[in-house]
Amino acid sequence: MTACPHSRAPQDAGDRKALPAGETPLPDIEERDGRWHVRSLALVREILRAGGATKQSGFAVEVATQSLPLKRWPVLYADGPAHRxxxxxxxxxxxxxVVDRDYRDLVTRRAEAFLTQFDDGHAHDLGDIALHFSTQVAARVIGLTASDQERMAWRLAAFFDQPDSMLGELRAGWWARVKTAPETAQQVAKLGWFFLKDVRPAIRSHRDALKAATQGGAEPPxxxxxxxxxxxxxxxxxxxxxxxxxxxxxxxxREFLQMATWHLVEKDDLRRRFLSTDSAxxxxxxxxxxxxxxxxxxxxxxxxxxxxxxDSAGTEHVIPAGARLQLYVRQANxxxxxxxxxxxxxxxxxxxxRGVRPEVMSFGxxxxxxxxxxxAILESEIFLERLFRRNVSMMSTPRIEWEDVVAxxxxxxxxxxxxREAATTA
Structure with a gap:
């Protein structure tokens, strides 16, 4: 059995901050409410590595594939040869x-630019800073660089941050909401605004760049x-x-940057270790x-x-073709x-x-x-290392909000x- 090799004080047991109410240890696998619930690491990993034996069923894929007139599906949705x-x-x-070569400088520059906000000595909401930082990095990777980056961040936040299902069912079925909820006219408007203000200008800019490249101009992005x-x-x-x-x-x-900050700001030993160690x-x-x-x-x-x-007790469970499986990442981890x-x-x-990654199933x-x-890890490392060089402190305990479907x-x-003097020492 694996374990922490470091000595730990008794009060250190149970460090989790994000744990939904009622999510307590339950059987490795069980059928309930017409769905198979799978919680052990071995079984979750076996299912995710089962290849063609299973297909994507999260993020409202089954609603979207029946509703949208697409020939090519996003990589998140696709399966089989098309996905490969x-x-x-x-x-x-x-x-x-490639990430280290192409994006390290960008990530470093953007982190430094956003973290200068703390130089005024006032309190700032890290969620807002993390939103704009992560959006600008993602925009460069995607190519959404032909519009106002700050406004685009707020447009995306308005689309994904829902009061009743916080992170959305793109973490939970954004298209299901767009298609079925009677109040979704506003969501459709937000989606259309994102397309008109951000996506369409990016497409036009890229097509112009590709055309120029064929005529002997500069290389396209x-x-x-x-x-x-x-x-x-x-x-x-x-x-x-x-x-x-x-x-x-x-x-x-955005969410992970805040969660990692919360842990590091409260755990003095861990924060000192983070700042004194190397990249690894x-x-x-x-x-x-x-x-x-x-x-x-x-x-x-x-x-x-x-x-x-x-399961771990040696009991065999036969799951029929067509059954839906709900995989509990938090419990597997x-x-x-x-x-x-x-x-x-x-x-x-x-x-x-052997074979277990340090983040276990958190990236799937x-x-x-x-x-x-x-x-994601490059962004987090650079942003947080520079944040904590500023000797930040937390003004109040944040709250956790939940999206129920994907927890x-x-x-x-x-x-x-x-x-204020952090500006000279960061």
């Missing part, structure tokens, strides 16, 4: 070496929209991809926080074939059988079984593992301040 082809073509944007235009995607298909990349690049990064050490801390606090808590799959799964009895404690550098696994994991959290009200 898409993943192979976008790998070049997200490979670790190397980003996702350029790739999609080259593949013949329609404007609607490009809009869909921009939404999926925008949700992954903006929404989830900082990333180990971030991966452990992400393991403990996955931004998306549930994933969904639909069984294509009959699945036979054996704290599976005591594979991570130790202290699995709900924060312990960077904990011993892990298998064919739909998040392709942007490298850039995704939103951190709200995280107010930080820094002494």
């Amino acid at each position: 082809e898409q993943r192979s073509k976008i790998t070049r944007f997200f490979a670790p070496a 190397d980003d996702v929209i350029t790739h999609l235009i080259g593949e013949g995607y329609s404007d609607l298909e490009i809009l869909m991809e921009c939404l999926t990349y925008g949700a992954a690049g903006m929404v989830t990064t 050490g900082r990333r180990a801390i971030l991966h452990e926080i992400l393991r403990l606090e996955p931004v998306v808590g549930h994933l969904y799959r639909r069984a294509q074939d009959e699945l036979r799964l054996v 704290s599976d005591a059988g594979q991570l130790g009895d202290d699995a709900e404690s924060l312990c960077p550098g904990r011993d892990l079984s 696994d298998g064919v739909h593992r998040c392709p942007g994991n490298s850039i 995704g959290y939103a951190v709200r009200g995280l107010l930080l301040t820094a002494p």
